[in-house]
Amino acid sequence: MSTTLDVEKLLRGASLRVTRPRVAALTAVYEHPHADTESIIGAVRENFGEVSHQAVYDVLRALTTAGLVRRIQPSGSVARYESRVGDNHHHVVCRSCGVVADVDCAVGTTPCLTASDDHDFAIDEAEVTYWGLCPDCSTALGS
Amino acid sequence: MSTTLDVEKLLRGASLRVTRPRVAALTAVYEHPHADTESIIGAVRENFGEVSHQAVYDVLRALTTAGLVRRIQPSGSVARYESRVGDNHHHVVCRSCGVVADVDCAVGTTPCLTASDDHDFAIDEAEVTYWGLCPDCSTALGS
DNA sequence: CCATTTTCTTGAATCAGTCAAGAATCCAGC
DNA sequence: GCTGGATTCTTGACTGATTCAAGAAAATGG
Incomplete structure (x- = not known):
């Protein structure tokens, strides 16, 4: 802290x-x-x-x-803030309750930063958002 | 068409x-x-x-x-719509003018869908957004 | 401690998107 | 083809996050 x-x-x-x-x-x-x-x-x-x-x-x-x-700011959500900066980490977002959790990048240090065709954009960041259901909502909604 | x-x-x-x-x-x-x-x-x-x-x-x-x-809906943008559905493609967004272009997934058929630690979320989609400058803005802003 | 610049308060405005109630439209069945 | 019932569209108001603007307050360098 x-x-x-x-x-x-x-x-x-x-x-x-x-x-x-x-x-x-x-x-x-x-x-x-x-x-x-x-x-x-x-x-x-x-x-x-x-x-x-x-x-x-x-x-x-x-x-x-x-x-x-x-x-x-995941789609359909208001802006959220976090203090973890500088590392290349991503997020999982629950489709049901909107809760967010951190996910370390799965593919090395500058992960996913290679687009198959970058359309000549000067890309400086690759942001990955995983969508799904959190354990709680999974339990509440699923069988 | x-x-x-x-x-x-x-x-x-x-x-x-x-x-x-x-x-x-x-x-x-x-x-x-x-x-x-x-x-x-x-x-x-x-x-x-x-x-x-x-x-x-x-x-x-x-x-x-x-x-x-x-x-x-990229951060800081209003909702946008596209007809390309069902294939696993992603987007490049210009930080300056907000223009969006399609990018095929770089890593196979279910790309990036493997989070390093999924926190027990039931993940069904991995959305990748590349951020950078489009060619036009690149020219206008950079040297 | 003072002056200058940045930041905070107050209060109003904007803008995408949503809610609600009634009118119009679509389409399955006769 | 018509009709009934359900879905969809129109109209108009509203919400809620975020921003704008002007003046008051506070932080920093000297």
Whole structure:
């Protein structure tokens, strides 16, 4: 778990000013991986008191731009954020409840990054989303 | 290119009623791959006269559910539709202009479908999105 | 401690997509 | 061909995530 000081260092390291909303939001992302914006706003308010939702949106965008958090948004879902960045990992998403779990890349270090025909695009990332049912929904829905 | 009759057969084959808005929408998806809902509404109105946007939303959902079209929605984009279904292909998305192109799967018939740790999810699909810059944006932005 | 710049608050706006109720349409069966 | 019943379309309002804008507050360098 990251302490407040660690979070401060991360922010300064990214040339970002250290403010309460930022510390709180970044901490919340670390503590609640794959949380949506609304949940993060809730977590921030629990730990640090009232903060405007706009501030959290701004902070999350700044953190994403700085590369301190990653934003993911599976089809039909709202934006979610996670602190695991820099490694090449992917996600499994439950079609029923929308829960997200991490999946390490199955094919080496720069996996799947070779498209069969790249149409002359300059590709810099291959994002893999696995779709299915989580164990709970599987049990609830299946036989 | 599909004729009206072909489209009719597709609809009947999927046990869907054949209505003008449906024929028009399905035709539009065939003629404009990766078009967003707004564009499809526009195309439908050009070919068949006024249709409510609600009807197009309903039709696209019905077609998607029936498996006649596929809905894709890259992060930060609105929903887009394509008629290529059933084959396992993926997409390249331009980070700058949002244009989408098809990419055949690089790794065989059920590609990338093997997650390194599936967290006991019952996975039924692996969706790959390649991110980068299209040739045009590459030229416009890069040196 | 001050000035400058960035960030936060407040409040309104946008936009894709959805909900709901009634009118129109499709199609199976006569 | 008509008719009944179910599905689909029209109209119009609404939701909810996200963004815009302007001024107040706070953080950092000097």
